[in-house]
Amino acid sequence: MTGITSSGEKRLVLVTGRSHPELAEAIASELGSELLPCETRTFANGEIYARFDESVRGSDVFVIQSHTAPINEWLMEQLIMVDALKRASAKRITVVAPFYPYARQDKKGRGREPISARLVADLFKAAGANRIMSVDLHAAQIQGFFDGPVDHLFAMPVLMEHFRAKLDPATLTVVSPDMGRVRVADIWSDKLGVPLAIIHKRRDPRVANQVEVREIVGEVEGRVCLLVDDLIDTGRTIAKAAEALKKNGATKVVVGATHAVFSDPAVELLSNEFIDSVVVTDTLPLPPEKRFDKLEILPIAPLIAQAIQAVFDDASVTAMFDGAA
Numbered sequence: 001m002t003g004i005t006s007s008g009e010k011r012l013v014l015v016t017g018r019s020h021p022e023l024a025e026a027i028a029s030e031l032g033s034e035l036l037p038c039e040t041r042t043f044a045n046g047e048i049y050a051r052f053d054e055s056v057r058g059s060d061v062f063v064i065q066s067h068t069a070p071i072n073e074w075l076m077e078q079l080i081m082v083d084a085l086k087r088a089s090a091k092r093i094t095v096v097a098p099f100y101p102y103a104r105q106d107k108k109g110r111g112r113e114p115i116s117a118r119l120v121a122d123l124f125k126a127a128g129a130n131r132i133m134s135v136d137l138h139a140a141q142i143q144g145f146f147d148g149p150v151d152h153l154f155a156m157p158v159l160m161e162h163f164r165a166k167l168d169p170a171t172l173t174v175v176s177p178d179m180g181r182v183r184v185a186d187i188w189s190d191k192l193g194v195p196l197a198i199i200h201k202r203r204d205p206r207v208a209n210q211v212e213v214r215e216i217v218g219e220v221e222g223r224v225c226l227l228v229d230d231l232i233d234t235g236r237t238i239a240k241a242a243e244a245l246k247k248n249g250a251t252k253v254v255v256g257a258t259h260a261v262f263s264d265p266a267v268e269l270l271s272n273e274f275i276d277s278v279v280v281t282d283t284l285p286l287p288p289e290k291r292f293d294k295l296e297i298l299p300i301a302p303l304i305a306q307a308i309q310a311v312f313d314d315a316s317v318t319a320m321f322d323g324a325a
């Protein structure tokens with residue numbers, strides 16, 4: 001049967017929604033498998049339908065969906081696919097969400113706010129997911145929102161291999177673009193054996209996507225600065241940080257981020273004169289209009305495929321990261 005790999009009694013099944021089929025196909029190809037065909041469509045009133053073409057009874061199913069815009073549609077589609085799999089007697093269902101939707105709403109910053117990252121975890125659970133797999137969660141504690149195993153993968157090895165080959169540690173400084181990323185940036189600086197600098201960023205909680213740089217902690221003058229972040233959305237955080245770094249004497253600013261959300265006006269802001277290069281992974285689709293000259297895209301499929309294989313084989317996922325993060 002298409003899309004099914006047998007290993008003794010167990011059957012590995014890969015399925016995908018419609019948001020980023022290239023990534024799902026790349027994962028399947030890494031695993032030497034195929035995607036199980038799924039008929040998905042949207043009715044005139046916006047309701048989504050999903051049906052699998054073959055039996056999934058007793059299977060270990062991985063439901064791959066990349067949460068790009070329109071994010072609510074792709075989230076709903078993934079939930080509906082999980083529901084269909086549950087009702088079709090799949091033995092175990094893993095939600096593969098390389099970019100966890102609503103991850104930034106992980107706490108109440110002000111009274112009467114939602115904790116939407118928790119709501120998403122509850123929705124996955126209610127739909128029938130047994131486990132979740134994601135890459136570089138905005139905050140690691142989101143794992144605790146889901147009552148079941150969460151495989152938290154790190155893109156750091158993929159990005160680091162790239163930068164190790166390109167940047168000279170003698171002149172390099174790792175920079176955290178805000179206080180939230182200090183812990184991760186610290187691991188980067190440790191692993192690369194280079195100094196760390198931190199940017200004190202301010203946002204007005206009442207205005208979405210506004211950013212102001214207050215100060216830079218650490219030496220950046222005469223240094224090549226590697227700004228690391230989990231995600232780039234409108235690009236304001238990175239653009240403001242790069243400008244501040246160059247104005248404080250940085251010779252070059254290179255950016256490494258896992259999730260290229262690239263909402264408007266990211267492409268314009270990231271193409272500015274203060275940024276020398278931007279390196280991201282393809283956890284999210286990057287259509288031609290989101291690409292620009294200084295952008296380099298690294299494939300995330302090998303990492304996800306390796307983790308899926310480990311979960312299927314009941315092997316360690318932690319071992320893949322050698323204690324990173």
Ligand code: R5P
Binds near residue numbers: 177229233236
């Ligand atoms: C913030 O906590 C995140 O790590 C990102 O720095 C931020 O969400 C990116 O958003 P934008 O690109 O719109 O500034």
